[in-house]
Amino acid sequence: MLEIRDIRTSYGKIAALKGVSLDIREGGLTCLLGPNGAGKTTLIWTIAGILRAQSGSMTLDGEELTGLKSHTIVGKGVVTVPENRLVFPEMTVRDNLIAGAFSRRKDKTGVMADLEDVLQRFPRLRERASQEAGTLSGGEQQMLAVGRALMARPRVLLMDEPSTGLAPIIVEEIFAIIGQLRDEGRTIFLVEQNAHMALDYADHFYLLEQGHVTFGGRPGEVDHEELIAQAYLGARKAS
Amino acid sequence: MDYFFFIDLLQSLTDGLLFGTTYALIGIGFTLIFGVMRKLNLAYGAASLAGTYIGLLAFLNLGAPPALVFVISALGAGVIGLVVYYCCFRFTPETVPMASLLASVGMLLFIDEVVVHLSHGMPYPYPSVFRDSVIEIGEVWVRGDLLFVFLMCVVAMGVLFWLLHRTPLGLATRAVSQQPRAAQLCGIDSARVNALTFVIAGVLGGVAGAMTAAAVGVLSPIIAMGLTVKGLIVVVIGGLGSIPGAIIGGLLVGAAENIFLLLRGVTERDIYVMLLLFLFLTLRPGGLFGAHAGRD
Numbered sequence: 001m002l003e004i005r006d007i008r009t010s011y012g013k014i015a016a017l018k019g020v021s022l023d024i025r026e027g028g029l030t031c032l033l034g035p036n037g038a039g040k041t042t043l044i045w046t047i048a049g050i051l052r053a054q055s056g057s058m059t060l061d062g063e064e065l066t067g068l069k070s071h072t073i074v075g076k077g078v079v080t081v082p083e084n085r086l087v088f089p090e091m092t093v094r095d096n097l098i099a100g101a102f103s104r105r106k107d108k109t110g111v112m113a114d115l116e117d118v119l120q121r122f123p124r125l126r127e128r129a130s131q132e133a134g135t136l137s138g139g140e141q142q143m144l145a146v147g148r149a150l151m152a153r154p155r156v157l158l159m160d161e162p163s164t165g166l167a168p169i170i171v172e173e174i175f176a177i178i179g180q181l182r183d184e185g186r187t188i189f190l191v192e193q194n195a196h197m198a199l200d201y202a203d204h205f206y207l208l209e210q211g212h213v214t215f216g217g218r219p220g221e222v223d224h225e226e227l228i229a230q231a232y233l234g235a236r237k238a239s
Numbered sequence: 240m241d242y243f244f245f246i247d248l249l250q251s252l253t254d255g256l257l258f259g260t261t262y263a264l265i266g267i268g269f270t271l272i273f274g275v276m277r278k279l280n281l282a283y284g285a286a287s288l289a290g291t292y293i294g295l296l297a298f299l300n301l302g303a304p305p306a307l308v309f310v311i312s313a314l315g316a317g318v319i320g321l322v323v324y325y326c327c328f329r330f331t332p333e334t335v336p337m338a339s340l341l342a343s344v345g346m347l348l349f350i351d352e353v354v355v356h357l358s359h360g361m362p363y364p365y366p367s368v369f370r371d372s373v374i375e376i377g378e379v380w381v382r383g384d385l386l387f388v389f390l391m392c393v394v395a396m397g398v399l400f401w402l403l404h405r406t407p408l409g410l411a412t413r414a415v416s417q418q419p420r421a422a423q424l425c426g427i428d429s430a431r432v433n434a435l436t437f438v439i440a441g442v443l444g445g446v447a448g449a450m451t452a453a454a455v456g457v458l459s460p461i462i463a464m465g466l467t468v469k470g471l472i473v474v475v476i477g478g479l480g481s482i483p484g485a486i487i488g489g490l491l492v493g494a495a496e497n498i499f500l501l502l503r504g505v506t507e508r509d510i511y512v513m514l515l516l517f518l519f520l521t522l523r524p525g526g527l528f529g530a531h532a533g534r535d
Contacts, residue, residue: 071428
């Protein structure tokens with residue numbers, strides 16, 4: 001569905017992505033694993049149009065996304081749940097959600113119906129609908145960030161490290177939500193450091209190391225422990 | 240305390256609070272622009288005054304009625320605000336804050352020169368309304384023209400509040416000022432929001448400029464300096480980035496100014512306003528409403 005081919009992105013002279021290619025398949029959860037500094041967030045921001053790729057191409061069902069502005073990309077249905085959630089702290093939960101639907105603000109009845117759906121999905125957000133988002137707990141803010149992204153009616157949902165900074169029990173809750181979204185047939189691209197948790201849910205996964213994709217496949221095809229240890233610790237597991 | 244002195248004090252306070260709403264508007268303008276871009280637009284006061292001059296042109300050349308002159312002043316300042324955005328902010332690198340700051344200083348000087356040359360540095364009569372009407376509340380006189388200034392500024396604030404809290408554009412503006420990255424990820428075109436914020440701030444500045452001129456019945460190029468300096472004092476006192484802060488700060492500066500005027504005379508008035516600024520910078524640098532936590 002979303003094809004990424006030989007994407008290169010740099011910060012000044014420092015190359016962060018050195019030719020990344022991967023496929024995000026329709027109706028599945030594609031996961032990108034990798035250690036800190038591998039370029040995972042850079043890839044998300046490049047797809048979202050916040051960072052500009054120097055070369056390479058990204059196509060959504062054959063339609064070129066490379067070089068488009070971020071708000072246009074959202075309009076095409078590629079929607080990001082950013083790392084650290086980035087909710088609007090001084091806006092109410094309800095306004096945060098409505099802001100998520102900004103690209104389709106003309107469709108007022110549709111937006112209101114989706115708002116109701118999201119509040120149905122996350123009853124905790126309904127309880128706090130009139131509260132400022134800055135007063136929510138980390139887990140609630142993550143739910144809000146997911147809900148806000150859903151308000152844009154995503155065709156592809158990009159999720160950047162949804163487990164960052166959350167207590168283990170909350171992380172499980174967030175992953176349950178991700179699993180539920182996957183089961184609804186949504187297309188999800190999940191970037192995670194929490195490899196074990198992510199692999200439980202992934203249909204496909206890739207490994208990103210120092211700006212290169214070093215592995216791509218299905219969970220269960222290979223010895224994960226071996227791969228992960230290698231990627232994260234930079235050494236082969238003693239055998 | 241002497242009874243008549245007390246009445247004088249009340250009178251000064253009333254005039255100051257009424258006129259202080261123009262300072263509040265200018266402060267709001269600085270704060271709005273800072274809110275979405277985290278950058279200071281030092282050309283703002285001059286741009287607002289230039290808009291007022293556009294209204295004056297309509298008054299002198301076409302004999303436009305006061306209401307129309309005020310509207311043209313406000314809209315003119317909105318257009319000039321947009322020009323300032325494109326000249327000083329749109330294309331300057333985001334990572335070099337000094338670039339847009341100095342560009343806006345250049346713009347301040349440029350606009351000032353243009354206004355001084357076109358007006359030959361001379362003051363011109365500017366339409367004023369309700370000059371001769373006065374409402375007496377006990378011993379205190381509420382001047383009709385000042386009351387009009389006050390009401391117009393309050394209406395401008397009301398419209399701004401409605402824009403910010405009841406329209407999609409306002410939602411986008413608040414989103415960009417609270418979390419610019421996330422705003423982009425919500426599909427908000429932040430460059431467009433920035434441009435529109437400059438227009439809205441410009442219109443508010445134009446209202447402030449027109450009302451400043453209407454309160455004295457004269458438009459003079461030196462008002463630019465007053466708008467710029469007072470506006471900055473207001474945002475320092477109120478807290479840069481806070482709209483309620485700008486309103487309180489504006490009223491406070493207006494009131495303090497008039498009380499110093501009464502106590503120490505016109506020559507010393509501004510010294511004490513500056514001292515007030517100094518006090519705030521030393522004791523409460525974040526302003527009354529504190530600085531917001533940094534972005535990201």
